[in-house]
Amino acid sequence: MNKIVIDREKIVTLKENTYELEIEAEDVILAIEGNVIIEEIKKKEENLKLTIILKENANLLYNRFMYYSKANTFIKLEQDNNTKAILNYSFLTNGECKINVDPLLKGNYNNTEINIKAVTQNKGNVIAEVTAEVGENTKENHFLEDIHILLTNEEESVIIPNLLVSSSEVEVNHAATISGINIDDLFYLKTKGLTEKKATELIKSGFLIGNLDIKDQEKRKIKEIIGGE
Amino acid sequence: MLQIREITITTGEKELIKDLNLEIKEGEIHALMGPNGVGKSTICRALLKDPSYEITKGSIFYKKQDITTLTTSERANLGMMMISQNPIAIEGVTNAEMLRLALAEKNKEHIDIFSFQKEAKEICEKLALPESFLHRDINSGASGGERKKIELLHIWMLKPSLLLLDEVDSGLDVDALKIVASSIKEYHDLTNCSILVVTHNPKLLAILKPDYIHILKNKKIIKTGDASLASRIEKEGFISLDETNEVG
Numbered sequence: 001m002n003k004i005v006i007d008r009e010k011i012v013t014l015k016e017n018t019y020e021l022e023i024e025a026e027d028v029i030l031a032i033e034g035n036v037i038i039e040e041i042k043k044k045e046e047n048l049k050l051t052i053i054l055k056e057n058a059n060l061l062y063n064r065f066m067y068y069s070k071a072n073t074f075i076k077l078e079q080d081n082n083t084k085a086i087l088n089y090s091f092l093t094n095g096e097c098k099i100n101v102d103p104l105l106k107g108n109y110n111n112t113e114i115n116i117k118a119v120t121q122n123k124g125n126v127i128a129e130v131t132a133e134v135g136e137n138t139k140e141n142h143f144l145e146d147i148h149i150l151l152t153n154e155e156e157s158v159i160i161p162n163l164l165v166s167s168s169e170v171e172v173n174h175a176a177t178i179s180g181i182n183i184d185d186l187f188y189l190k191t192k193g194l195t196e197k198k199a200t201e202l203i204k205s206g207f208l209i210g211n212l213d214i215k216d217q218e219k220r221k222i223k224e225i226i227g228g229e
Numbered sequence: 230m231l232q233i234r235e236i237t238i239t240t241g242e243k244e245l246i247k248d249l250n251l252e253i254k255e256g257e258i259h260a261l262m263g264p265n266g267v268g269k270s271t272i273c274r275a276l277l278k279d280p281s282y283e284i285t286k287g288s289i290f291y292k293k294q295d296i297t298t299l300t301t302s303e304r305a306n307l308g309m310m311m312i313s314q315n316p317i318a319i320e321g322v323t324n325a326e327m328l329r330l331a332l333a334e335k336n337k338e339h340i341d342i343f344s345f346q347k348e349a350k351e352i353c354e355k356l357a358l359p360e361s362f363l364h365r366d367i368n369s370g371a372s373g374g375e376r377k378k379i380e381l382l383h384i385w386m387l388k389p390s391l392l393l394l395d396e397v398d399s400g401l402d403v404d405a406l407k408i409v410a411s412s413i414k415e416y417h418d419l420t421n422c423s424i425l426v427v428t429h430n431p432k433l434l435a436i437l438k439p440d441y442i443h444i445l446k447n448k449k450i451i452k453t454g455d456a457s458l459a460s461r462i463e464k465e466g467f468i469s470l471d472e473t474n475e476v477g
């Protein structure tokens with residue numbers, strides 16, 4: 001896996017590889033060519049405008065885990081023709097989080113999945129707005145946005161799923177839920193002897209990690225970040 | 230081992246069980262039978278303090294300790310464990326991860342990863358459960374039979390002294406039922422644990438060989454007998470029973 005640290009504003013082209021990404025800059029453009037896997041795992045406060053451009057025939061799997069103290073994050077995803085993009089975005093937050101993800105399907109024969117899972121704790125809250133736009137005179141595009149927020153505090157969180165579609169030859173779906181921890185899950189783990197605190201931690205990390213298509217080593221890294229709070 | 234003294238169980242405003250008494254001694258197997266919806270599962274869940282139910286009267290003693298006010302995890306760490314008829318799946322939480330944390334909690338010590346893996350592997354082999362299940366999410370994508378085997382794995386690893394089996398035969402075919410019931414019986418014979426089993430299934434009872442059968446009706450136990458009582462229920466149903474004890 002190649003490690004890339006982007007510490008200043010610039011355009012970075014990623015080609016045919018798996019990348020461990022670390023973004024320190026506030027305005028970044030990623031150009032994707034060929035088959036690319038990105039993994040990004042970080043504990044931070046984030047203020048980011050990230051534009052991802054998938055060139056023709058490109059495929060992207062982007063697993064993003066963040067442990068936020070605060071975030072104002074805008075991700076723009078532009079897809080040309082015959083591309084596939086999967087953004088698995090999980091985050092745990094202790095502070096205010098404003099997350100915008102705007103996929104734009106400009107061409108034809110594109111597949112897009114936006115999977116967002118967030119957990120709020122302490123003073124954390126989330127406003128998650130995903131606005132998918134399918135351009136005029138396009139065909140055979142498939143888009144899915146799936147957004148879930150798990151509340152473990154009493155702060156208010158919001159999901160705004162927008163679908164702006166200007167083509168009839170398209171399949172566009174969305175799902176959005178906000179819920180607390182399932183009491184049956186909690187009871188089950190407690191019947192095995194786990195305390196409420198340990199059971200809650202397991203459920204939170206399982207909820208977030210379950211959204212990511214990553215190997216055990218990365219899972220352990222995330223658990224260490226969550227456990228070290 | 231377990232003494233239930235005059236407990237009343239409610240959910241919301243509704244009274245489900247009234248003034249129930251039951252004593253299970255070490256190593257004894259008790260079966261709880263009764264018409265559908267009479268509250269058999271409620272008793273199992275209330276014994277582990279399911280938040281859906283409240284014990285408004287009476288007390289529960291386990292290993293001579295009043296556990297009525299203890300939390301679910303405190304009761305589990307004293308040795309109580311339940312297998313429900315449809316064990317739930319928990320996304321992102323593996324069996325190994327949960328078991329290691331539960332063992333650390335129960336034994337109040339760090340769990341050696343190598344000893345843990347060795348023991349878990351041996352138990353998987355004994356249960357004919359692929360070792361990969363250890364690292365899979367709890368019950369996720371598992372069939373009914375696999376879920377019960379996963380719960381058996383939890384039993385053999387966590388070593389409870391009281392098993393509450395709530396229609397454990399549910400969803401099992403004949404072969405799977407035999408494997409699950411035989412494993413529970415083997416665990417019982419090896420550890421001398423106590424068992425309270427809720428079931429209507431004569432095949433399960435034939436393998437477990439309960440010492441006592443209790444019939445629950447009208448919010449309480451109306452009849453207690455030996456294994457022959459289950460055969461009678463099988464032939465005549467619950468309607469014919471009057472409220473007398475035949476044994477004990």
